[in-house]
Every structure is written in structure tokens, then in C-alpha cells.
Amino acid sequence: MKQTFYKYQGTGNDFVMIDNRHLSFDKKDTKLIKFLCDRRFGIGADGLILLENHDALDFKMVYFNSDGNESSMCGNGGRCIVAFAKFLGIIEDCTSFEAIDGLHHAEIVKNSVRLQMQDVSHLEKFESHVFLNTGSPHHVQMEADLAQLDIKKVGSKIRYGAPYNKDGSNVNFVSKISDDVFSVRTYERGVEDETLSCGTGVTAVALAMNYIGETEKNLITLNVEGGTLQVSFDKDGQGYKNIWLIGPAVQVFKGDVSW
Numbered sequence: 187m188k189q190t191f192y193k194y195q196g197t198g199n200d201f202v203m204i205d206n207r208h209l210s211f212d213k214k215d216t217k218l219i220k221f222l223c224d225r226r227f228g229i230g231a232d233g234l235i236l237l238e239n240h241d242a243l244d245f246k247m248v249y250f251n252s253d254g255n256e257s258s259m260c261g262n263g264g265r266c267i268v269a270f271a272k273f274l275g276i277i278e279d280c281t282s283f284e285a286i287d288g289l290h291h292a293e294i295v296k297n298s299v300r301l302q303m304q305d306v307s308h309l310e311k312f313e314s315h316v317f318l319n320t321g322s323p324h325h326v327q328m329e330a331d332l333a334q335l336d337i338k339k340v341g342s343k344i345r346y347g348a349p350y351n352k353d354g355s356n357v358n359f360v361s362k363i364s365d366d367v368f369s370v371r372t373y374e375r376g377v378e379d380e381t382l383s384c385g386t387g388v389t390a391v392a393l394a395m396n397y398i399g400e401t402e403k404n405l406i407t408l409n410v411e412g413g414t415l416q417v418s419f420d421k422d423g424q425g426y427k428n429i430w431l432i433g434p435a436v437q438v439f440k441g442d443v444s445w
């Protein structure tokens with residue numbers, strides 16, 4: 187079997203992108219998806235995304251982690267698929283599409299894609315961390331020295347430990363740079379390693395920092411290992427609405443893969 191694919195990255199979070207409007211790709215083939223994402227034996231990516239037709243909206247996004255399993259929302263992937271939809275001529279600069287967590291609006295402004303995230307009504311504050319779901323589950327924890335942290339070691343311990351256990355959580359470590367700038371490193375569930383950026387992760391960090399009073403700003407800059415993202419939001423009682431994730435989404439190359 188031969189498959190044409192595109193490779194995209196958003197601040198270093200990279201994806202194999204496939205136009206599946208004809209529904210020819212076998213979504214149940216976990217082994218195949220894992221192989222395509224493998225950095226030595228396959229194309230190499232943090233995840234694989236299918237673009238499919240939707241009855242009422244511009245398109246549908248189906249996201250798989252590099253372990254081959256379909257997962258919850260991917261913010262950087264959501265921004266990349268918007269750029270892909272424009273490349274395919276499905277949309278101009280504004281779009282509405284469906285992902286696993288529901289309807290998303292997005293717009294392309296120059297090289298940047300602004301993606302509206304789901305409202306977040308429930309955040310849990312613990313002694314050393316905050317837990318919230320921004321489309322995917324996120325543990326957010328402040329750390330004084332991000333550079334020295336063994337993200338894979340510490341992150342996997344939290345991801346597999348109580349209360350997350352088998353279902354797991356993504357784990358974000360955060361350092362405050364200023365009132366509206368934070369640095370973030372993320373351990374991603376389903377990749378089971380640090381990735382260079384996580385869109386739902388930085389969204390979670392921005393909201394969590396506001397929630398615990400580390401910032402009163404509602405436009406936050408997030409430095410990640412692969413670049414810079416921004417998150418804007420409005421406070422809504424104990425939760426947040428009108429949440430936007432903003433940053434670059436780039437096509438890297440096109441190819442054919444056979445198996």
C-alpha cells in the first residue's frame with residue numbers, strides 16, 4: 187500500500203497529516219499509525235492527523251498519538267490541520283471544524299493560526315499543582331529550574347502515578363519569567379516523552395497561572411522548547427471562556443510512504 191502524506195509542525199510539535207476525505211486510511215490499524223510516527227523506521231512524528239469530510243462544517247480532525255492510539259484534543263495539531271485545510275483549498279482564512287472535543291473556530295493571520303479552544307469551567311487546585319482539561323487532561327506544576335529537570339523521568343512518574351494511573355495525564359512544568367511570560371516543558375501522554383511543544387498544555391498553563399494568581403493578565407506568552415505560543419482568554423466566574431491558542435503552523439514536506 188502506498189500513501190501520500192504531508193509533514194507539519196507547530197512550534198516543534200510535529201505531525202503526519204493525511205487527506206482522508208475518501209476514507210481510504212484504516213483508522214483501526216494502530217500498528218501502522220505507530221510505524222508511520224516512528225522516527226527510525228517510519229516518517230517520524232509526535233502524532234498522526236486525518237482530515238475528513240464533515241456534513242455541516244468545513245472538515246473533521248481525527249488525532250492519534252505516536253503510540254498509534256486515537257486520543258483527546260491536540261491544540262498544535264488543530265492549528266496545523268487548519269493550515270493543511272487552506273493548503274488543500276478547503277478553506278480561506280476562517281474556518282469551523284469538528285474535533286474529538288467538539289466544534290472549533292480558527293483563523294489564519296499571516297503565518298499564525300489562531301484556534302479557539304473549548305471553554306474550561308472546572309480547575310482543581312492542589313498543594314503543588316493544578317489539574318484541568320483543555321480538550322486533553324493536564325497536570326500543571328511550577329518548577330524553579332526547568333533546564334535541569336529530567337522531564338521524561340519526573341513526567342512519567344506523575345503521568346502513571348495516582349490519581350491518573352492508566353488513563354494518564356499530560357504533565358507540564360512551568361517557570362514564571364514575568365507577569366505575562368512563562369516557560370513550559372511538557373511530558374506528553376501517548377508520546378511518553380517530552381515534546382517540544384503542547385498546545386492544550388500551554389493553554390492549561392496560561393489558565394492555571396491565572397487561576398492561582400501568578401498572573402492577572404489575559405494574554406499570556408508561553409516559551410516552549412520549540413518556539414513561542416500565545417494564549418488569550420476571558421475569566422468566566424470560576425472558569426474561562428473565549429480561549430484562543432495562537433502560533434505558527436508550518437508545512438515541512440510532502441512524501442509517499444509504502445508498507
Ligand SMILES: N[C@@H](CCC[C@H](N)C(=O)O)C(=O)O
Pocket residue numbers: 199251257258259260261262263322323356374375376377383384385386387
Ligand atoms: N500535542 C498535543 C496534545 C496531544 C494529546 C495528548 N498527547 C494526549 O493524549 O492527551 C497538543 O498540542 O495539545
